[in-house]
Amino acid sequence: KMDRGIKILCNNMLKDLQNHRCGFPFKKPVDPVAYNIPNYFSVVKKPMDFGTIGSKLENNVYFSIDEFAADVRLTFSNCMLFNPPFNQFHVMARELSNYFESKWKF
Numbered sequence: 001k002m003d004r005g006i007k008i009l010c011n012n013m014l015k016d017l018q019n020h021r022c023g024f025p026f027k028k029p030v031d032p033v034a035y036n037i038p039n040y041f042s043v044v045k046k047p048m049d050f051g052t053i054g055s056k057l058e059n060n061v062y063f064s065i066d067e068f069a070a071d072v073r074l075t076f077s078n079c080m081l082f083n084p085p086f087n088q089f090h091v092m093a094r095e096l097s098n099y100f101e102s103k104w105k106f
């Protein structure tokens with residue numbers, strides 16, 4: 001189980017990512033029907049998003065800070081896998097990933 005202080009640190013980082021100008025496409029699970037991308041789940045094996053990460057934090061699913069960071073990174077890698085390099089969402093995922101990694105150094 002993650003200790004309180006670490007959980008607060010993760011929550012603060014998650015809020016930061018959600019409020020970033022590049023954060024909006026990652027706040028909720030990708031909806032392949034709504035976005036008319038029927039192949040999404042055949043490409044992305046482990047969907048992840050900030051809303052799901054927030055729920056996992058709340059429900060004490062993460063045992064370590066590394067598990068939290070792995071889901072954040074999964075959110076970005078899924079997007080950069082599914083969307084081609086010059087797609088706006090791919091660019092946003094890369095920008096937000098760079099932001100996360102620069103702030104995650106401690």
Ligand SMILES: Cc1ccc(Nc2c(-c3ccc(O)cc3)nc3c(C)cccn23)cc1
Nearest residue numbers: 024025026030035036078079080082083089
């Ligand atoms: C406010 C908001 C919320 C969600 C989205 N996501 C989204 C995505 C998407 C697909 C894969 C992915 O890894 C990330 C995003 N594709 C779309 C499309 C085609 C239309 C509208 C929304 N779309 C966009 C704006």
